[in-house]
Amino acid sequence: MRSKKTLVLGATVKPERYAFMAMTNLTEKGHAVVAIGQNEGEVAGVKIQTKQIPLKNIDTVTLYLNPVRQRDYYNYIIGLKPKRVIFNPGTENPEFYQLLKANNIKVDVACTLVLLSTNQY
Numbered sequence: 001m002r003s004k005k006t007l008v009l010g011a012t013v014k015p016e017r018y019a020f021m022a023m024t025n026l027t028e029k030g031h032a033v034v035a036i037g038q039n040e041g042e043v044a045g046v047k048i049q050t051k052q053i054p055l056k057n058i059d060t061v062t063l064y065l066n067p068v069r070q071r072d073y074y075n076y077i078i079g080l081k082p083k084r085v086i087f088n089p090g091t092e093n094p095e096f097y098q099l100l101k102a103n104n105i106k107v108d109v110a111c112t113l114v115l116l117s118t119n120q121y
Contacts, residue, residue, distance in 0.1 A: 010064030011035035019064035022112045052076045062086040067093040
């Protein structure tokens with residue numbers, strides 16, 4: 001299996017949050033993980049950044065931000081040129097889907113944890 005460098009947007013150190021579980025599962029399955037969240041911290045050996053840092057070779061962006069909070073990241077995510085963006089439950093955003101598709105970025109309305117557990121990631 002090829003490692004898919006993944007940006008977890010909305011990362012958190014709270015173990016009960018899905019973003020935390022996604023970071024843990026992605027790491028366990030051998031994917032390179034980069035994380036951006038509101039607060040600094042570390043999950044599964046991955047440091048959570050609080051700024052929109054320049055990144056290269058991002059395969060997937062998995063979102064854990066509500067649509068309003070996503071707006072601050074539209075240009076950043078498009079600029080990363082990921083192959084796809086996963087909209088986890090609660091992050092659905094038709095406005096952003098259109099922008100991504102216009103930039104040839106695949107939109108995946110799915111749950112990262114389910115994709116990982118069913119080997120569809």
